[in-house]
Amino acid sequence: MGNSTDLQEIEDCLATNKKLYKFYAAVMILIFILALPLNASILHLFIFKLKFWKSNSNNIFLFNLVLADILLLFCLPIKAYNFIHGERRSNNDVVCKAMLFMLFLNRGASIAFLTVTSIDRYFNVVHPGRKNLLRALKKSPQISIIIWLLLLPLTIPTMLETFECCNSHKGNDTLIESVVDSLREVVFFTQILIPFVILVYCTARIVNRLRKKTVGDTTKLKRAVFLVSSVMVVFSVCFLPCTIARMLLLIVRVRDKSDGLQDGAAVAFDGLMVLSYMDCLLDPLVYCFCSTKFKGLYLSNYFPFLVRGDPLPIESSTGNTPKPQRNNVI
Template identity: 30%
Template sequence: MPIPNMYSNYSGLSITEETLQDARSSPPNGSSDQMSPSPCPLLYSDYQFTLIPVLYCVIFILGLAGNSVVVAVLCRHHGPKTVANIYIFNLAVADLLCLATLPLWAAYYAYGYNWIFGSVMCKISSSVLCLNMFASIFFITCMSLDRYRAIVHPIRFQRRTLQQASLITFLVWGLACLSSLPTFYFRDTYFIESLGVNACIMAFPYEKYANWSAGTAFMKNALGFLIPLTVIATCYMCIWMHLLKAREFRKNKPKRDKVLRLVVAVVVAFLICWLPFHVLTFMDALVRMRLINNCDITTLIDTTLPFGICMGFANSCINPLLYCFIGHQFQEKLRHLFKLRVYQFNSTRQSSSSRKGSYPKDAETPRDGEKERLNCKPTL
């Protein structure tokens, strides 16, 4: 089905420059934006409007389950707080807030890029999504730095305090809010008469649309990928070299190999999830600036970008596995919480059964089958 060229600023899909030029009134004095890319006729398959919502729903369910368990375990933990737990908790919260908007964007795809939730929800959900994309990546970077200090500089590591971690957490959320301000300011709904849809778009000023579009894309590339990737890769490369040289880890090869595999898994997961989206976002910015005029490349970008966004969302499902469930301490906390819930469940059932058995003898006596069921209370 023919659909005009569309692109993404991560927080939902937006109609492109050339579509807005057709839908809005012509610029004053017949002038045109010198940075506007040449329109390319593109064909979109219907599978995007069915497959993408399904993928979003799967990611939503898996990510919601994993991150909810992380939050529950850390909230129920009665031991002393640690810096790592503060970062993990905030990472899980950021992922949950990010995932909470997925049903809205799934509906956006399912209705053919028609936003049905109103202008306010368009602005709020886009801003929340963008904010928590940055917050999630920033907290992954903080955890990489914290792990580097713990392994490579254990003496300095002991000097860290919870107050420092709380301050860093506050700064991370503040930086994420600042990074999402363009989305909060410009994102709004706009009715595209030629398409018959009420699109949730980045309504940049018409005269500077391409400049704003490219600028926000480059900001996402730098703050959301290049700088964090440089920090994460540097930290884990230093950890790798330190573990290979450390005498205690050379003696315990299985333990060393386990840590090294975790190091590789963290970097590879980050690359696999975020590299496609940021490469496509960068290429789309080049199209906005007319540095790429090939319609085949433009078609490829617009066709694959929705799946690049899905892979970025999938990182919210992988984070609990990488940073929590494979950790020995977190597994112990999870088992403790599970045993506590089972104990409370059994205690409730036993007290309920005791109350039933404490009736006077002249009361109604259970039949033999009912006595057998009382004696066979379920235990987990």
């Protein structure tokens, strides 16, 4: 009887383990508190200091990455509020669909700009000087708008209550419902797995290329290898666990009718989805602060007491940071 009740609560989007979901909520609140000022300050630098629209394409991609992360952050307090009250989603249908739209659009954008930036770095390192479509398109800011627009159709299938509560393939679906469930899950998995394969390939080729390069600054080469490797770490920590958990949940639903097992798989999936929001905190650390110029700019603007020497100058029109004669960061 207890297991049947638990399964019904999962189907109704109610949390069966309220203490655990309160812990999930606390984690989301902590991510929000730490990541919001970090992303907001970086956004401020891109707009008012670097003037990203006048600078190189990498700054445009990174700006959109930070924008996607900061928009995703605004969903976390609502999600945490629901978890604290023992609900896995909002009971308000409009709020529920708006949350799903924001969560999947902005997370998809974050993944997309991570991937595009890695592809751009791949061509710059492995095929320097070779003409390619991305190199031609990236000179125009419109490519970022195109990426956002392409993500919209992929977001629509996820804006359903059944997806939020992990009710796909419940076992009593009609043929049409089963097809819709399958299409929705395909969107979820391809949005993560295809970029992951691309990232693995680009990262492997970049690392291999940099390790074979014997001419140049060893410190810079090590920093570049660290940067591309960090991309894989962030992606693996934030997105792969929830993808695997989703896959296991679907297998349990289709093959195993044990109520307790389904309950545990759903709770684990929710927890790993919370882990995926760490992406908002890790992206700025990996992509922005691995650049010594950006790190120096950030510290000189927000923590000048940590910078020795003259403030770091900025050419606003180009976004370039000329090397100062004396500027040592502690």
